[in-house]
Amino acid sequence: QSVLTQPPSASGTPGQRVTISCSGSSSNIGSNTVNWFQQLPGTAPKLLIYTNIQRPSGVPDRFSGSKSGTSASLVISGLQSEDEAHYYCASWHDSLNAWVFGGGTKLTVL
Amino acid sequence: QVQLAQSGAEVEKPGASVKVSCRPSGYTLTGYYMHWVRQAPGQGLEWMGWINPDSGATNYAQKFQGRVTMTRDTSINTAYMELSRLRSDDTAVYYCAREFNSGVGNFDLWGRGTLVTVSS
Numbered sequence A: 001q002s003v004l005t006q007p008p009s010a011s012g013t014p015g016q017r018v019t020i021s022c023s024g025s026s027s028n029i030g031s032n033t034v035n036w037f038q039q040l041p042g043t044a045p046k047l048l049i050y051t052n053i054q055r056p057s058g059v060p061d062r063f064s065g066s067k068s069g070t071s072a073s074l075v076i077s078g079l080q081s082e083d084e085a086h087y088y089c090a091s092w093h094d095s096l097n098a099w100v101f102g103g104g105t106k107l108t109v110l
Numbered sequence B: 001q002v003q004l005a006q007s008g009a010e011v012e013k014p015g016a017s018v019k020v021s022c023r024p025s026g027y028t029l030t031g032y033y034m035h036w037v038r039q040a041p042g043q044g045l046e047w048m049g050w051i052n053p054d055s056g057a058t059n060y061a062q063k064f065q066g067r068v069t070m071t072r073d074t075s076i077n078t079a080y081m082e083l084s085r086l087r088s089d090d091t092a093v094y095y096c097a098r099e100f101n102s103g104v105g106n107f108d109l110w111g112r113g114t115l116v117t118v119s120s
Helices: none
Strands: A009-012 A018-023 A034-039 A046-049 A063-068 A071-076 A085-093 A098-101 A105-109 B003-006 B010-012 B018-025 B033-039 B045-051 B058-060 B068-073 B078-083 B092-099 B107-110 B114-118
Touching: A009 A018, A018 A085, A018 A105, A034 A063, A034 A071, A046 A063, A046 B107, A071 A085, A085 B045, A098 B045, B003 B092, B003 B107, B010 B018, B018 B092, B018 B114, B033 B068, B045 B068, B045 B092, B058 B068, B078 B092
Parallel strands: A009 A105, B010 B114
Antiparallel strands: A018 A071, A034 A046, A034 A085, A063 A071, A085 A098, A085 A105, B003 B018, B018 B078, B033 B045, B033 B092, B045 B058, B068 B078, B092 B107, B092 B114
16 A cells, blocks of 8 residues: 555546646645656656656656645646556655655556 | 666575665766665555765665665765565565655666566
């Protein structure tokens, strides 16, 4: 059972907008920022969003993040076939003194 | 090219220890915190801990305290993660990941992973 809660799956057709949620508590998301990672099949994770909304260089602006209270969201606009991957949220957990991840969301592009 | 090179796959028996290495190229190990994250087959990501390669200070996830040791050898620009008293549920891919800004969790550079299989 992951500390951060994500839906196990999401889907959309090319061009659509998809939102992936990440729910936490006052000990993690509620008091710290959120990062998002993309993991393509058979590869290492890749940083997609950090400090809630920042995109590393090279990440398309189709990917955006937001945070409100104890929840965060990743939005993918203009969905493309190459976006089919697992997506993970992460945040610092104060009382555990640890980074915690969501269980991951498998995104399928129909 | 900036990258993290990890050691090769390992097969260990229950109760044994494994030591995985992670060698940056394109930057100096001491410039950034190094984290270790593992992923069991078909499962999600699990954070294990970090090492400040400059000072040697470490912070381990509570789950692994007493079993994990993260070290570094600055003379050869390499970080290590050793896990002892291995169990079958330690079978996983172990990744090292650089944290670009300490405390932010922006793991911007990952190794390709080291598969550790624990089997009798």
